[in-house]
Amino acid sequence: MDEISADNKLGMRIKELLQEKSISMRHLSKLTEIDTATISRIINGKRKANLNHLESFAKNLEVPVVDLIEAAGYGAETTEEKNRTGVQIELNYTKKLLAAYQIEVEKLTMENIERELKVHQEYSHTDEGRKMIITGFKEKLKKAGSANSFVQQLEDMYHRFRVQKGTKTEITLLGGALIYFILTLDMIPDYMFAVGLLDDVLIVKYTMLLLK
Template sequence: MSEEKSDSTLGLTLTSLLRARSLSMRKLSTLTGIDTATISRIVNGKQRAKPDHLELFAVHLGVPTVQLFQAAGFDVSMPRVDHPTDINTSINSIREILQASNLIDHQFTAELIQKELNKYEPYVLTEEGKRIILNEFWVKIANVNGTGPFIDELKKMYHLYCGDEITLEKRAVLGSALLYFVSSTDIIPDYVFPLGYLDDAIAVQLVLDRLQRDEE
């Protein structure tokens, strides 16, 4: 889609959404913190919307972020995954698409996810941490509808975490991925469908890599 056409499509989409929700550009500006003049230029095709703009519009207009990304001309198509358990291949394919589409930036890095995992490791060995995982894991699995290249791995991790024949160190590492999955602290928010569970998948990948290194 050409840049001119995509700007026009986004403008029409935003205009329709504002009208349907009885919102003015000024009100949307108040909700999002984006200057009214900037919103006006985006709606009128005089300024290209940034990913941050689109995410805020989606939240406050109540639509999937992917809808606005598509209207803005971003390629957000997902690769087909014939073998869901091949987690490394599938995650890398998705990341390449997102990076090519400029949909992830400094806010999304493996280093940030690893820092969260490190923070969770001691907590998941506590009674409170274990209770959160036991109470919320299957609820979150149900909410995801069992899809994603990382779901099977998460289920294996859960059963290992709950078992008796593993070391405390391994339980802490496994639990960090499980707690990241059930927690609301996401590098990519879950509402950014279909991108929202990518960081959960990468958290699983990081933990699998860590466990493999420890075994070696």
Template sequence: MLEVHSGHSIGQLLRTTLDEHSLSMRKLSELTDIDTATISRIINDKRKATLDHLEKFSTVLAIPLTTLLQASGYSVDPENDSTIVYDQTIQQLVNTSGLLSADISLSQVESQLVEYEDYVHTTEGKQRVVYEFTKKLESAGGVGPLADQMKKLFNRFKTQNGNARELAIIGSALLYFIVPIDVIPDYLFAVGYLDDAVAVQIASSELMKNS
């Protein structure tokens, strides 16, 4: 996961992230569906990023939404973790995407990850990760910090670099990405992979606790 330095403005944070991953503002525009000129103004601190902008940046750049909110000057409760923020973000994005009747919450992502932890212990689950991950990543575009993060997790899983618990956590996040049954359908551009990004961040947090 990207190491984010505290005290940076949203412009500094985005500029540093793009440099580290060799991404241009034009490419970020393509990935987020945000106009390049708007991204330029945000990066140069000439306009305030909206919640919608930050949600898309969080998804594509794999930066915690709370970090982006703080860098943009929004009030974030320091006693509150990212769980509620992501919960609200998922629901807001689904609502604006026309799925008004969907009951989307972070708990659904977490529940699915638990199920996949059991599945990844089976031969079928392991083989599915090994043989289907690359194809799914290519179909999703395969670029950006989230893709880089997932590639690292996949390489670690493929080489069995970790104990049984760590590999189960990694495998669950990869299966969440691979299996087409998501909390948010993947075909929804700039929205469909938000829950996959959340799943990866949940897994990364669990790995840190187990390290």
């Protein structure tokens, strides 16, 4: 393996992990289904790893994907860009799951998520939007299943919106996410058994990251 530049943090990290686990690049290629030449170029800093590469490396080298994301230089992004990157990884997982159910996933993109949220955020400032949230949230929540972290986050978001706890920007973010959750026909219709709330989970996670 060629000498790796000291500023190539991702290459150095992958090389360390390969040595620790006694795995060759050829074997990593079989595990990840990424061409050996591509892995070599990433390690030697001749090619930038994309999110799919990092996700596969993290899974098969048994490290948190966020470690490799930061090593690859994504950590230099703004907070909003980092949040978007994290949700993009979640989105990739969701698409794989939907593909297993043979469900069309073309509409499920970060661009569409952000576009839908913007529309709902604006609507949450209207009297009709606020009324929808206050009167429709609890009924919709009953369909989200038993107590879990997703439901808890939704309840916290609803409470903050109802008492207007936070800045104007925070209330806008909360309102947009809550309206998206309440509406039945969104990017993945809620009536679709087992997968109908996957896009709602993404929206909530993204909004919680933005609130931080």
